[in-house]
Amino acid sequence: MNEQQTALCLAFEALERDRQMDALQREGVYIGKLKSGEEVKLLYQYQSIYVEVIYAVYRTHITAVHCFTDTRILDLYLSSTDFDTHGIG
Numbered sequence: 808m809n810e811q812q813t814a815l816c817l818a819f820e821a822l823e824r825d826r827q828m829d830a831l832q833r834e835g836v837y838i839g840k841l842k843s844g845e846e847v848k849l850l851y852q853y854q855s856i857y858v859e860v861i862y863a864v865y866r867t868h869i870t871a872v873h874c875f876t877d878t879r880i881l882d883l884y885l886s887s888t889d890f891d892t893h894g895i896g
Contacts, residue, residue: 808876812855816874819853827872831858839884846870850884857881 808816819827835851835858842848847862857880861871 808856812876815854816856816876819856819858819874820872824869824872827858828860828869831860838881841884850881 819830822830831851831853835853838850838852838857840847840849845863849860849862851858851860853874856874856876857878859871859873859875859880860869861873862868863870
């Protein structure tokens with residue numbers, strides 16, 4: 808992660824959760840979804856970083872938001888049998 812991406816990630820993580828979600832809905836590109844037990848993880852590209860949003864109890868409560876640039880995490884989403892090409896809807 809370069810300095811600009813680090814600054815973007817820190818700024819994004821500093822936002823309130825509602826503002827994070829607004830930014831992802833306005834400017835993010837939905838990539839995919841993973842289901843794991845009681846969690847659902849949604850992956851977005853936001854500007855030059857990736858943002859993973861983790862929900863508990865089928866997207867009713869966000870438990871975590873992670874920013875990263877390492878594209879190896881994309882493999883988890885792209886190779887998943889639960890890969891959803893239609894977005895959240």
